[in-house]
Amino acid sequence: MLAQGQPIPCRRRAFEEAIAFATLANESVGESLSHALIHKLGFEAPQLQVPMQLPSGRFVRPDYFWPNVRVVGEFDGAHKYTKSMQVSGKEPSRVVYEEKLREDGIRSLGHRVCRWTWADLMNPERLARILSNAGVPRSSGVRRFGD
Template sequence: MAELPRLVLAREHIQQGLTPKMLARRCATGALIRLRHGVYVDGAVWGSLQPWDQYRLRVQAAAETFTAPTVFARHSAASVWGIPTVGHHHPVQALTFQNGGGRSRAGVRRHYAEAASVKVFRHDGLLVTGRVRTVLDLAAFTPFAEAIVPLDHVLRPDAARKLPPLSKEQLRAEIEGNYPAAAARRITVAIDFADPLSASAGESYSRALIHVAGFETPTLQHEIRDAGGLIGYSDYHWDSARIAGEFDGVEKYLKPEYLKGRTPSQAVVDEKYREDRIRATGRTVVRWVWADLMMPGRLERKLTASGVPRRRTRSAR
């Protein structure tokens, strides 16, 4: 996550040398972006942020406006922990411990929880649900394919934030007594499917969509060799059909840990050479990007056209 820019708070306008009229004028010109009542951010900086960093800043803006302690949850807690989720237009979400069901107020969607069942953490200056509760809530209340993304993530160590991996046993231990039976079943199914071998949010979401669409389960991070030695590891591999699947996220061509000293253009050339070697082994290679995942049915059509096999029904086994 990028370092968050400083928020401009209306209540501090005197210290910052700004009058209410100046704030309004800067908003009108786009020099400032109003995140919520009394909270602004530099317009140019806001436009340079990735959507997930913009969402994290909206959570921070909400925290700046509340005087009572507020525990952020679900997608909002995930953004604070650096846990990836699918989608960019989630509301800011927090808990309420007043037994009246969920409610929305002041631009924040609140979800009821029993205070005794929630372990509250202070992280990055905010009160949030813990990593376990956060991913379990997402598994309980978001679609299966979306729920796999945060679950896969927490099963891997988070080196950037120096957070250890969670185990499936840790996750399962927190289900009983905290969720209705139907939600507990959804969580259990998602945990069973989760796999730390999916190395990114895009790979996790792809794998879940592949499963939901009824395709055979691929091998993850499959080693591929030729006469010259190791070619690399394919994100997905269907042995019976000799098909390698590759999810192309922007990280592969932009982030230093993937570039390893190369320029983005050299990374593209190297990837093309790698794919040519894989095809030379007699395999089919099918590639997709985030846009394919966000358009319903597009990934399924790509895999079908490439010959990826479907799972057999029980009666045909």
């Protein structure tokens, strides 16, 4: 992030880079922070909210997709499960079951699925391990914003 006392041109450049990086495709604060950390950790940029048709005919939009390595990434906030009745009108057990079926459908397309939570975002090394273990490649020669 920006340090106090940084010359104005440096702060302006960092601000402009951050604005250029921003996107409305992220659908939650957790997704936005995930996207920024994926970038900051030096991983290849994912595609966001890519529609996929499951064998059942249902369309889904995973949070992140790296098509060249067939990896889907999902940020899981607890809210979807702990506040399910308020969010979707469904019992938590139903939400978990539907999420399992959704993930099984994504895997049946030949994609790997990796998931992370707020705890992983608060410890970026954990997120880096999750992405590395799933096979998400690192970027080469790309300068990251804020550096």
